[in-house]
Amino acid sequence: MIISSLARRRSRMFVALLAVAIGATVLSGLVTIYYDIPRQMGQEFRSYGANLILMPAGDEQTLTREKTETVRAIFPAESVTGMAPYRYQAAKINEQPFMAAGTDWAEARAASPYWYVTGDWPLGAGETLIGQEVADTIRLLPGSVFTLTGTGEGGEIFSRDFTVTGVVQTGGTEEAFIFMSLADFTALMGEGQFDVVECSIRASETELAAWAAEIESTVPGVTPRLVRQVTQSEDAVLGKLQALVYLVTSVVLLLTMICVATTMMAVVTERRREIGLKKALGASNREVVNEFLGEGVLLGALGGLLGVALGFFFAQAVSMNVFNRPITFQPLLAPGTLIISMLITGLACLPPVKSAADVDPAIVLRGE
Amino acid sequence: MALLELNGIKKIYGNVRALWDVSISVGQGEWIAIMGPSGSGKTTLMNIIGCMDKPSEGSVILDGVNISKESARNLTALRRDKIGLIFQQFHLINYLTALENVMVAQYYHSLPDEAEALQALGRVGLQERARHLPSQLSGGEQQRVCIARALINYPMLILADEPTGNLDEANEKIVLSILRNLHAEGSTIIVVTHDPEVAEEAQRTIVLEHGRIAAVTENKREKAE
Ligand SMILES: Nc1ncnc2c1ncn2[C@@H]1O[C@H](COP(=O)(O)OP(=O)(O)OP(=O)(O)O)[C@@H](O)[C@H]1O
Ligand SMILES: [Mg+2]
Numbered sequence: 001m002i003i004s005s006l007a008r009r010r011s012r013m014f015v016a017l018l019a020v021a022i023g024a025t026v027l028s029g030l031v032t033i034y035y036d037i038p039r040q041m042g043q044e045f046r047s048y049g050a051n052l053i054l055m056p057a058g059d060e061q062t063l064t065r066e067k068t069e070t071v072r073a074i075f076p077a078e079s080v081t082g083m084a085p086y087r088y089q090a091a092k093i094n095e096q097p098f099m100a101a102g103t104d105w106a107e108a109r110a111a112s113p114y115w116y117v118t119g120d121w122p123l124g125a126g127e128t129l130i131g132q133e134v135a136d137t138i139r140l141l142p143g144s145v146f147t148l149t150g151t152g153e154g155g156e157i158f159s160r161d162f163t164v165t166g167v168v169q170t171g172g173t174e175e176a177f178i179f180m181s182l183a184d185f186t187a188l189m190g191e192g193q194f195d196v197v198e199c200s201i202r203a204s205e206t207e208l209a210a211w212a213a214e215i216e217s218t219v220p221g222v223t224p225r226l227v228r229q230v231t232q233s234e235d236a237v238l239g240k241l242q243a244l245v246y247l248v249t250s251v252v253l254l255l256t257m258i259c260v261a262t263t264m265m266a267v268v269t270e271r272r273r274e275i276g277l278k279k280a281l282g283a284s285n286r287e288v289v290n291e292f293l294g295e296g297v298l299l300g301a302l303g304g305l306l307g308v309a310l311g312f313f314f315a316q317a318v319s320m321n322v323f324n325r326p327i328t329f330q331p332l333l334a335p336g337t338l339i340i341s342m343l344i345t346g347l348a349c350l351p352p353v354k355s356a357a358d359v360d361p362a363i364v365l366r367g368e
Numbered sequence: 369m370a371l372l373e374l375n376g377i378k379k380i381y382g383n384v385r386a387l388w389d390v391s392i393s394v395g396q397g398e399w400i401a402i403m404g405p406s407g408s409g410k411t412t413l414m415n416i417i418g419c420m421d422k423p424s425e426g427s428v429i430l431d432g433v434n435i436s437k438e439s440a441r442n443l444t445a446l447r448r449d450k451i452g453l454i455f456q457q458f459h460l461i462n463y464l465t466a467l468e469n470v471m472v473a474q475y476y477h478s479l480p481d482e483a484e485a486l487q488a489l490g491r492v493g494l495q496e497r498a499r500h501l502p503s504q505l506s507g508g509e510q511q512r513v514c515i516a517r518a519l520i521n522y523p524m525l526i527l528a529d530e531p532t533g534n535l536d537e538a539n540e541k542i543v544l545s546i547l548r549n550l551h552a553e554g555s556t557i558i559v560v561t562h563d564p565e566v567a568e569e570a571q572r573t574i575v576l577e578h579g580r581i582a583a584v585t586e587n588k589r590e591k592a593e
Binding site: 278279280282285362364365 | 418420421444445447448453455456472477
């Protein structure tokens with residue numbers, strides 16, 4: 001009887017259903033994103049690469065491949081995401097100055113997974129990865145060939161053709177760099193030490209600090225530096241996001257409740273005679289209350305179901321747009337959203353239900 | 369013992385004396401008509417007899433129970449089990465079919481029973497219209513659905529407030545003949561009416577004026593026939 005009574009009064013209930021569905025969508029969508037963000041951000045920030053940087057102490061030729069391997073041995077093997085060595089030297093394309101950087105492709109790629117490369121990572125000799133800014137300035141595309149000129153460390157002048165295999169976006173200064181393999185770099189500039197080794201290490205802040213101290217004392221000629229602000233800004237951003245998610249969700253749920261409450265109130269007012277009649281026919285207060293609460297909770301369940309489905313797509317769309325990664329489905333979220341929608345509609349129905357219970361059966365004879 | 373016993377009923381709304389010292393005794397199987405000008409307290413009296421309202425003073429004893437002392441919850445149960453209501457405005461639920469409207473009364477009383485509900489519609493000659501919505505029925509047909517609903521739980525007392533007030537003469541005759549049959553089967557009926565022809569059918573007519581009983585006339589026509 002509840003079903004047929006809902007079905008024959010579709011339009012008004014449809015509005016309420018829509019309100020619940022929207023509320024549930026926002027709820028499940030935002031909560032999904034919210035739980036997924038730390039995971040996403042963790043990867044995103046970790047890739048901000050380097051949480052530990054190795055630099056040469058003084059002007060000595062001290063930061064070498066051997067020293068790097070000595071340092072690597074200090075970390076547990078499974079904690080090292082990547083340790084990318086870099087050498088830098090100014091160079092020119094068409095008389096425009098840029099920075100040439102020599103690195104180890106595999107390590108750079110591991111230490112900076114957030115680098116967004118259009119085209120391919122280089123493999124062979126004479127292949128380069130160029131920053132977006134370089135590409136924009138010189139109008140280079142993957143596949144283009146350009147001539148790099150400059151002066152090596154020993155003072156000799158060089159000029160060599162390189163092929164662009166990919167253009168990299170990092171959101172940082174790297175976009176003004178021309179990356180090449182260490183072998184190519186050494187061939188142009190001559191032998192030399194690394195200017196910096198960027199290490200991406202999976203570890204807590206205290207572990208990292210302990211290892212840095214160990215490097216400082218046991219590996220002479222190498223200065224380790226912790227990159228702090230990353231984890232701090234991570235927490236700050238997450239904290240703000242959390243507050244935002246809570247705020248938006250509560251506002252939307254509040255609006256949902258108001259919409260459901262006014263709709264149900266209108267339904268009760270519209271059906272005062274019917275309620276009076278049912279009471280005159282012997283319906284107890286509890287039966288009247290159950291009938292309306294039943295409708296409300298059914299509404300909440302339907303809206304909640306819709307919301308779970310729509311919320312997942314909503315979160316998916318946001319995640320794909322913002323993080324470029326799919327979200328993971330939170331299995332607990334479906335029953336959670338369903339229960340919360342039912343609670344919220346139930347709660348919103350309380351004032352209308354109270355006024356339904358207060359209807360006086362005597363009105364039916366009075367013919368109000 | 370009388371089925372219904374009213375003793376010194378008073379009902380006061382603010383400073384309006386809707387009923388003032390009304391005493392009536394109705395025996396099992398009786399048919400009573402209540403007449404009186406508008407505002408004389410007829411509907412107020414029906415609400416009290418129908419367990420939908422309590423008197424300000426006086427006692428109402430229905431089937432041995434003093435309803436003026438009962439809680440609202442018990443009044444609901446009494447109303448459900450003992451009273452059948454027929455309304456001037458029919459009060460059918462507009463999104464339920466004729467059959468479902470009858471079944472609503474079963475639902476609150478015990479269990480919906482479609483066969484029994486159809487049979488009740490049959491008694492008022494509406495078996496064929498069972499699946500129609502109230503908007504698809506004429507006023508007279510709607511009133512017959514209302515009567516079928518009032519009968520469905522075998523009430524010991526049928527209360528009808530202006531049952532023919534919204535009907536034309538032909539439909540009034542149909543409704544009267546249904547009431548006549550019910551009476552012949554032993555039902556106790558109280559009808560409020562403005563129509564002397566309807567009142568004539570009853571065994572006794574009680575006339576209210578300003579909340580008091582102004583006259584009681586025994587109608588002997590039945591015995592004369
Ligand atoms: N809920 C109420 N509050 C205040 N006054 C009321 C209420 N119900 C009825 N009255 C008053 O009680 C008196 C009797 O009303 P009642 O409805 O019983 O008259 P009635 O005989 O049924 O009239 P009608 O023939 O017009 O239906 C009227 O003066 C009415 O205004
Ligand atoms: Mg009246």
